[in-house]
Amino acid sequence: MSNLDQHYKQILAELGEDVDREGLLDTPKRAAKAMQFLTSGYTTSIDEVVNGAVFSSDNDEMVVVEGIEFYSMCEHHMLPFLGKCHIGYLPNGKVLGLSKFARIVDVFGRRFQIQENMTKQIADAVTEVTGCRGVGVIIEAKHMCMMMRGVQKQNSMMRTSVMQGAFRDNQATRNEFMRLVGL
Known part of the structure; x- marks a missing residue:
């Protein structure tokens, strides 16, 4: 049994569970494995997920990937938070392979996180990888x-945004992005 497995077993016991009952025998091992997957962003680098999928392009118009x-x-x-991420950027001679946006979101999502920081980390990564003129x-x-x-509000939703470069400095660019993602 790994150290993490042992900790989960101890937590279950502290909560008053019988850790030797049939339904819980393998739970510490399964919980440890699940937590390692859910936090795999700590051991995954942006370079690893992008894997060279940055391509030369003369497109200088907005690219939007929504609903990730x-x-x-x-x-x-x-506890989990879940939702959708929308990314727009203005290429500057290079574009990023489509699936890489989802992979970048996963790298930062699979960490203990607050949504505000995750939003900025994704924007920073897209800018760093592509050298774009702006990102939203x-x-x-x-x-x-x-x-x-806590407050147990079932229909609450949090929305965060980070605008950098032309998305921050140019209202028309920001408006186009917001319109394209339906906000």
Whole structure:
């Protein structure tokens, strides 16, 4: 049994569970494996997920990838938050392979996180990888820490945005992005 398995077993016992009952025998191992997957963003680099999929392009018009589904874990309560991420950028001689946007979102989503920081981390990564003239990232998410405990508001949703470069400096660019993602 790994150290992480042992910790889960101890947590279950502290909560008053019989860790030797049939339904819980393998739970510490399964929980440890699940947590390692849910936090795999700590051991995955942006270079690894981009894997050279940055291509020369003379396109200088806005590129938008919307509705990238994700889940993450709240760093305050270790409960999930999940939703959609919308990314727009203005290429500057290079474009990024389409699937790489989802992979970048996953790298930052699979960490203990707050949504505000995740939004900025994604924007920074897209800018760093592409050298773009501007980027906009909007995340819309439901937080289990607000739905399952505390105020228990089932229909609340949090929206965060980060606008950099032309998306921050040029209102028309920002408006075009917002219109394209339906906001």
